[in-house]
Amino acid sequence: xxxxxxxxxxxxxxxxxxxxxxxxxxxxxxxxxxxxxxxxxxxxxxxxxxxxxxxxxxxxxxxxxxxxxxxxxxxxxxxxxxxxxxxxxxxxxxxxxxxxxxxxxxxxxxxxxxxxxxxxxxxxxxxxxxxxxxxxxxxxxxxxxxxxxxxxxxxxxxxxxxxxxxxxxxxxxxxxxxxxxxxxxxxxxxxxxx
Numbered sequence: 001x002x003x004x005x006x007x008x009x010x011x012x013x014x015x016x017x018x019x020x021x022x023x024x025x026x027x028x029x030x031x032x033x034x035x036x037x038x039x040x041x042x043x044x045x046x047x048x049x050x051x052x053x054x055x056x057x058x059x060x061x062x063x064x065x066x067x068x069x070x071x072x073x074x075x076x077x078x079x080x081x082x083x084x085x086x087x088x089x090x091x092x093x094x095x096x097x098x099x100x101x102x103x104x105x106x107x108x109x110x111x112x113x114x115x116x117x118x119x120x121x122x123x124x125x126x127x128x129x130x131x132x133x134x135x136x137x138x139x140x141x142x143x144x145x146x147x148x149x150x151x152x153x154x155x156x157x158x159x160x161x162x163x164x165x166x167x168x169x170x171x172x173x174x175x176x177x178x179x180x181x182x183x184x185x186x187x188x189x190x191x192x193x194x
Contacts, residue, residue: 005050006048007048008047008048008063008064011120013118013119016137017126020181021127021130022048023183024128024129024183025127027186036110038107039054039109039110043119044115046058046071047063053099054071055074055078070099072120073085073091075109075113079109129176132173139177139178141174149169
């Protein structure tokens with residue numbers, strides 16, 4: 001990451017989530033050689049202004065929502081060439097030029113499709129687990145997570161057993177978030193130290 005990332009306004013996830021995903025995928029790609037993680041990194045680098053499109057090699061900047069949707073359809077077409085969606089027609093509908101897929105490994109195309117679906121809001125879950133954060137970017141604590149769980153299911157009966165289970169799940173989420181933020185910090189340190 002040798003450029004200053006720009007953040008598109010059309011993305012559904014928060015800027016903190018996008019940055020966390022970028023660092024965690026970078027760590028996976030560089031430590032394990034994961035093709036899927038490499039696809040995630042390439043997609044986020046493209047969306048954030050650091051390189052060409054991961055599946056088509058598009059060079060248009062800034063990346064608009066329509067360009068991201070077109071790239072998503074081409075990535076899906078690369079994943080299922082025998083039952084490909086009509087990416088050419090969809091590109092025309094979106095008002096962008098059609099670009100065919102490059103010769104991209106399926107795992108990399110899958111990482112691109114998962115990332116773009118998440119950024120566009122068609123996939124609710126991120127491509128990799130992320131730390132649980134508050135809107136200000138700070139890690140959420142267990143109490144906040146329990147309150148959020150209860151607020152998201154107001155008709156559920158929250159007896160002692162359900163509250164205990166929610167506290168245990170929230171504590172596990174807090175611990176996982178701490179591990180993930182430590183991994184992010186380690187990846188940043190590796191990049192900064194060169």
